[in-house]
Amino acid sequence: MFKYYFEQIHNVEIWPIISLSIFMIFFLCLLLWVFTTDKKYIEKMEQLPMDGGELSNSNQKSHE
Amino acid sequence: MELEKFSYDNKIVKYFIIATVIFGVVGMLVGLTAAIQLFYPIFNFDLEYTTFGRIRPLHTNAIIFAFVGNAMFAGVYYSMQRLLKTRMFSDALSWINFWGWQLIILAAAITLPLGLTTSKEYAELEWPIDIAIALIWVVFGINMIGTILKRRERHMYVAIWFYIATFVTVAVLHIVNSFEMPVSLFKSYSWYAGVQDALVQWWYGHNAVAFFLTTPFLGLMYYFLPKAANRPVYSYKLSIIHFWSLIFIYIWAGPHHLLYTSLPDWAQSLGVVFSIMLIAPSWGGMLNGLLTLRGAWDRVREDPVLKFMVVAVTAYGMSTFEGPMLSLKNVNAIAHYTDWIIAHVHIGGLGWNGFLIFGMLYWLIPKMWGTKLYSVSLANSHFWIGTLGIIFYALPLYVAGITQSLMWKEFNAEGFLEYKNFLETVVQILPMYVLRAIGGTLYLTGVFVMIYNLMKTAGTGSFIANEDAEAPALKKEEKVHTTGWHTVLERKPVLFTVLTLIAIVIGGVIEMVPTFLIESNVPTISSVKPYTPLELHGRDLYIREGCVSCHSQMVRPFRSETERYGEYSKAGEFVYDHPFLWGSKRTGPDLHRVGAKYPDSWHFYHMLDPGSVSAGSIMPPYPWLYEKTIDKSMTASMISALRTIGVPYEEGYEDVANDELDKQAAEIAARLKAEDNIEIVPEAEIVALIAYLQRLGTDIKVKPEQTTQNP
Numbered sequence: 123m124f125k126y127y128f129e130q131i132h133n134v135e136i137w138p139i140i141s142l143s144i145f146m147i148f149f150l151c152l153l154l155w156v157f158t159t160d161k162k163y164i165e166k167m168e169q170l171p172m173d174g175g176e177l178s179n180s181n182q183k184s185h186e
Numbered sequence: 187m188e189l190e191k192f193s194y195d196n197k198i199v200k201y202f203i204i205a206t207v208i209f210g211v212v213g214m215l216v217g218l219t220a221a222i223q224l225f226y227p228i229f230n231f232d233l234e235y236t237t238f239g240r241i242r243p244l245h246t247n248a249i250i251f252a253f254v255g256n257a258m259f260a261g262v263y264y265s266m267q268r269l270l271k272t273r274m275f276s277d278a279l280s281w282i283n284f285w286g287w288q289l290i291i292l293a294a295a296i297t298l299p300l301g302l303t304t305s306k307e308y309a310e311l312e313w314p315i316d317i318a319i320a321l322i323w324v325v326f327g328i329n330m331i332g333t334i335l336k337r338r339e340r341h342m343y344v345a346i347w348f349y350i351a352t353f354v355t356v357a358v359l360h361i362v363n364s365f366e367m368p369v370s371l372f373k374s375y376s377w378y379a380g381v382q383d384a385l386v387q388w389w390y391g392h393n394a395v396a397f398f399l400t401t402p403f404l405g406l407m408y409y410f411l412p413k414a415a416n417r418p419v420y421s422y423k424l425s426i427i428h429f430w431s432l433i434f435i436y437i438w439a440g441p442h443h444l445l446y447t448s449l450p451d452w453a454q455s456l457g458v459v460f461s462i463m464l465i466a467p468s469w470g471g472m473l474n475g476l477l478t479l480r481g482a483w484d485r486v487r488e489d490p491v492l493k494f495m496v497v498a499v500t501a502y503g504m505s506t507f508e509g510p511m512l513s514l515k516n517v518n519a520i521a522h523y524t525d526w527i528i529a530h531v532h533i534g535g536l537g538w539n540g541f542l543i544f545g546m547l548y549w550l551i552p553k554m555w556g557t558k559l560y561s562v563s564l565a566n567s568h569f570w571i572g573t574l575g576i577i578f579y580a581l582p583l584y585v586a587g588i589t590q591s592l593m594w595k596e597f598n599a600e601g602f603l604e605y606k607n608f609l610e611t612v613v614q615i616l617p618m619y620v621l622r623a624i625g626g627t628l629y630l631t632g633v634f635v636m637i638y639n640l641m642k643t644a645g646t647g648s649f650i651a652n653e654d655a656e657a658p659a660l661k662k663e664e665k666v667h668t669t670g671w672h673t674v675l676e677r678k679p680v681l682f683t684v685l686t687l688i689a690i691v692i693g694g695v696i697e698m699v700p701t702f703l704i705e706s707n708v709p710t711i712s713s714v715k716p717y718t719p720l721e722l723h724g725r726d727l728y729i730r731e732g733c734v735s736c737h738s739q740m741v742r743p744f745r746s747e748t749e750r751y752g753e754y755s756k757a758g759e760f761v762y763d764h765p766f767l768w769g770s771k772r773t774g775p776d777l778h779r780v781g782a783k784y785p786d787s788w789h790f791y792h793m794l795d796p797g798s799v800s801a802g803s804i805m806p807p808y809p810w811l812y813e814k815t816i817d818k819s820m821t822a823s824m825i826s827a828l829r830t831i832g833v834p835y836e837e838g839y840e841d842v843a844n845d846e847l848d849k850q851a852a853e854i855a856a857r858l859k860a861e862d863n864i865e866i867v868p869e870a871e872i873v874a875l876i877a878y879l880q881r882l883g884t885d886i887k888v889k890p891e892q893t894t895q896n897p
Contacts, residue, residue, distance in 0.1 A: 125300050141438065141456060145463075148689075152430050156423045163341075166416035170343040171409050174268035175655040177196070 190338065190659050193652035194267045196554050198280045200649065202260035203547060205288060206253060207637055210543075212295075213248030214630045220245050221626050224773065225619040227797075227806045234810045235299035239732025243310040244298040249535060250398060253290045257543040258402040259283065259326070262349050264550060265409040266333055269343045271657035275332025279325050286322035290315060301457040301730035302372045306387045306765055309363050313374045316364040323360065323442030327353045342679060344425040348405030350683050351433045355397040355690045362694075363390035367764075368825045369607060370820065373726070377831055380760025381448055384768055389440035389697055396436040399534065400502075403542055404428075407475050407499065410542075414491045414549050420477035424470055432467040433686065435460055437693035442513035445522065446742040447768060448757035454515070456697070461513030468506030477500040490565035497573060501537025505530060520595075523738055525615070526587030529580040536576045536629055544568070544636060551640045556646025564639040571632035576578040578625025586618035586681040594840040595746040603749050608775040613802050628633050711758035713888040717835045717881065719847040720854075722824055723816045724878025727871055728767065731808065738769035739778040739882065752779035752883070759886060762833050774805060781884035786854055787861040789876045808872075818844050850877060 223229045223238045230236045263280065267273060274280050293315050297303070303310040309321070330353060334342065342350075363386055365377035376383050412419050419425055441449060441457030476499055479486060486492045508530050512521050521527060552559050559565060593611040596604035605611050717725060728734070741747050743754040755778050760766055784792075791798065796805035796810060822840035829835045851868035854876055858864040866873060 139694075142459075144692060144696075145434065148434055149431060152427060154854075156426050159423065159426075164422045167341060167343060168422045170269060170339070170341070170415075171265075171345070171412050172418065175338075175657040176268070176270045177654040177656060 188658060189206065189656045189754055191654065191656045192273055193654050195263070195273055195280065195651075196649070196653055198274070198277075198284060199260050199264045199550070199649045200554065200651075201284055202256050202263060203550065205284075206256040206260055206543065206547075207633075207640075209248055209252030209256060209291065210540075210633060211630070211637075213245060213253045214626070214633065216241050216248055217245040218623060218626045218630060219621040223806070224804060225616045225623070227804050230806050230810075233806075233882075234301070234808070237731065237806050237808075239735045240299050240301055240303075242309075242732060242735045243303060244295065247294050247298065247310065248291070250394070251294070254399055254403075254535075254539050254543070255287065257400075257539075258352075258406070258545070259287070260550075261406040261410065261546055262330070262402065265345055265406065266330065266349065269339065269346055269409065270333055270337035270657075271339045271655065272333060272337050272843060275329050275336060279329040279332070283322060283326045283329060286318070286325065290318050290322060293318070297372065301732075303729060303732065304366065304374065304376065304765060305729045305732070305767065306363065306376065306383075306736050307391050307770065309360075309387070309390060312372045313364070313368050314365050314371065314853040316360070316366075317867055320357070320360060320364075324351070327357065331679065331683065338660050340660060342682070343408070344419075344422065345405040345409040345479060347429050347682070347686070348401045348408070350679070351429070351686050352397050352402040352405070354687045355393060355401070355433070355437070358687070358694065359390045359393050359397065362698075363387060367831045369823050373820075374712045375824075375827055375831060376765035378764070378766075379762045380766050381757045383763065383766040384444055384447065384760075385441065385449060385453070386698070387766070388443035389437075389694065392440040392443055393437055395531075395534070397433075399539055400436075401433065403539060404432075404471055406542060406546060407471075407495070410546050410549060411478050411495050411499070413473055414489070414495060415479050415482050415485070417478065420474050420480060424474045428467050428471040428474060430689065432464075432471065434689045434693065435464050435467060437690045438697055439513070440697060442518070443770065444768075445513070445515050445518040447740050448755050448760065450757075453697070458513050458515060460693075461510045461743060465507060465510045469503060469688065472499055472503035472506065475502075488562075490559075490562060490569055491545045491549045493566070493569045494541045494548065497569075498538050498541035498545060501533050501541065501576070505534040505538060508533070519744065520591045520743075521587060522742075524587035524591045524769070525577055525583040525618070526591070527771070529583035532579055532583070532771070533576070536572075536579060536704060540629070541572065542570070544633075545635070547640060551643050552647070554653075555644050555647030555649050557643060560639050560642035560646060564635055568632040568635045571628050571635065575625050575627075575629030575632060578628055579622055580625070581622035582618035582625070586615035586622075589618075590615050594750070595744070597746070603746065606750075608750070609800050609802055612767065612773070612804060616804070641858050672876060681822070700773065710761075711756065711886060714759055714761060714885040716762045716828070716835060718850055718877070719825065720850040720874050720877040721881045722828075722878075723821070723847070723871075724874035724876070724881075725767075726824075727811070727816075727875045728802065728878060729765075733777075734767050734769045736769075736771060736773035737775065737777045737806070738772050740768040741776055741778050741883075747776070751776045753886065755883075756886065759883070761829075764828060764831060764833070777879070777882055779883040781880050781882040782887075785861055786857050786876050786880065787864060789879055790858055790862075790864055790866070790872060793872055793875065811872040811875060812866065812870055814871045815867065816871055816874050818847065818869070821847060876877070 219229065220238055220241050233238070263274060266478050267869060284293065295310055297312060297315065298310060304312060307704070334346065366374035367377060368374045378386050380450045408419055408425060408440050438460035439454045440456050442461045445454050445458070476496065479492065479496065484494075485497055511517055512527070512530060548559060548565055590611045592607045593614060598604045674827065739755070741751045748754055792800070793808045795807045796803040821843045825835050825840040825843050848868065849871050855866055855868040858866055
């Protein structure tokens with residue numbers, strides 16, 4: 123099936139280079155974004171699991 | 187801001203927890219049985235249904251899909267509702283998810299001991315069950331996405347991302363790897379053959395570990411660890427990097443399961459590089475988990491929940507360091523096919539998955555029953571018994587694996603193999619197998635202690651089936667201060683899901699495209715011909731009995747292997763192998779060059795009683811192969827199915843196939859009679875199996891064109 127299309131690709135050696143480039147670009151964008159994220163947003167997200175909105179806190183000794 | 191009142195569905199969580207515990211015990215008991223069989227073969231009770239080859243997949247499936255799978259659902263259903271501040275999208279879908287999944291497990295528990303298997307690791311279930319898995323998985327996905335859409339919390343916490351990635355990726359993996367050509371209701375042939383099949387399978391196998399045993403549990407870690415420690419995760423930024431880089435890199439690393447095989451070299455190297463890169467996100471996640479406990483280490487001394495979680499996260503760190511190391515070709519050359527790998531996966535299974543599940547249960551049950559844990563000291567006992575169990579399980583297997591591998595490779599001064607008889611290397615490590623079974627028993631004992639403790643805990647409280655909660659409704663199109671594109675992304679779950687899909691598909695495609703290329707690149711070996719009808723039947727028996735669990739069919743290009751087994755395996759030799767049967771473990775010797783090595787009568791006696799032919803063998807006897815006969819009515823459909831997926835049987839061959847089968851079977855029966863006066867009906871299963879074993883790896887010997895190799 124797909125192989126007929128891919129038979130056109132002769133320089134299969136270029137695949138690893140493409141792979142690495144895609145990854146590097148992806149990773150750099152990710153880092154760039156993470157380090158430019160708003161602090162308030164991060165703080166809000168960190169606290170998210172702490173408040174589940176439950177009303178019945180029967181015997182919990184937690185101080186949430 | 188108006189508060190909306192609603193309730194969380196705890197009942198579904200409770201049911202998944204019960205299923206987790208039941209199948210945990212079952213899966214571990216089966217594992218223990220298999221472990222005992224390795225030093226005490228008769229522990230299969232002389233039943234075909236309980237031989238090692240059949241219960242080994244039962245153990246792996248029960249642990250992965252039943253124990254860990256149910257725990258994953260329990261944790262996801264609990265945490266997702268609370269993180270999104272809403273009840274699940276549909277109670278009906280939740281229950282379809284639950285009962286559907288249990289039915290699939292039941293189907294697996296029935297079919298695997300019956301020998302109905304595809305033989306592809308962790309994907310052994312036959313095609314009707316595969317379809318059921320896909321359907322139930324989609325139900326889970328709809329329920330999850332639906333819940334996200336009706337959420338009351340604008341942003342999706344990182345745990346939810348891991349759940350989404352799990353859903354998307356497992357769906358893709360399962361569907362692609364399960365392409366198979368049905369022959370009958372419970373028999374199919376993999377769509378792919380040989381090298382292709384191997385690459386697809388290990389792309390699946392590796393990522394099943396990644397996206398079924400790892401990503402959902404990282405999601406659970408990011409929820410339950412902060413809850414149990416009562417403090418937020420160490421670094422949310424790190425968790426974002428952890429998530430995207432993990433799901434992006436993981437998918438590429440599958441070929442590390444095929445190092446030194448007939449897979450093209452560049453694909454192996456790609457697998458190695460990405461495996462090494464995996465250390466970074468994995469350890470980022472581990473550190474994020476452990477550092478969440480900063481300033482709370484005193485509580486780890488007292489709280490069993492935290493103890494379990496700390497060991498779980500540490501085990502995650504150890505196995506994600508060990509994994510990349512095992513992916514280095516020089517380490518892999520020693521570790522592959524040995525018990526080292528079994529030790530490695532059990533650090534992950536017993537430590538990471540098991541202990542995180544236990545920690546989660548000790549935290550959840552008191553919460554959901556509105557009470558306190560019945561006995562902290564019993565939980566602490568469980569912790570220590572379990573930890574000792576892991577150590578007693580893993581250490582002997584590390585010793586066993588390295589010892590055996592070194593023995594396989596040992597040459598004496600004359601340049602011959604020091605341990606020419608494979609069995610010598612097996613007998614040497616049997617004491618380690620005994621110790622491993624003791625470790626497993628300890629671990630299981632701990633589980634029983636936990637069950638008692640949790641049942642007592644539930645007894646002292648009353649179950650809160652629907653937990654009341656309130657939260658403000660999510661306002662539509664509220665203009666929040668935009669803080670970057672990712673925050674926007676988290677408000678758009680569907681888009682997020684699509685991007686996750688893209689992230690995993692890029693790696694998948696780059697890894698898979700060459701699989702299709704390979705077919706035209708594999709140097710065709712003209713003497714390699716399709717199997718004869720009798721050999722096909724024999725091959726199906728080889729699959730049914732799970733021979734692949736203990737025997738590889740892949741001679742690697744090492745002198746120690748070519749000396750022991752013969753010519754190393756070539757990609758072109760497997761072009762008609764639907765499915766491939768390369769195997770991943772050598773409890774017994776490699777069989778790729780076993781064809782024509784021994785007389786037919788040797789196989790006849792060996793399968794009947796391995797111990798009488800090779801004294802000390804731990805292979806079980808297969809007496810039923812001598813009583814049962816092959817189903818010749820299947821031959822035609824087997825041939826047709828294989829032709830459809832590319833095996834060049836001539837048109838109309840299926841009509842004469844049984845004539846050829848009879849002829850070959852009669853020849854073998856006659857040879858057995860001549861060799862040792864053995865009387866056997868030609869239709870007996872053993873005859874077909876002998877035909878297949880004698881064919882293995884002999885095609886390249888047909889022509890004298892082969893060159894001597896010197897790796």
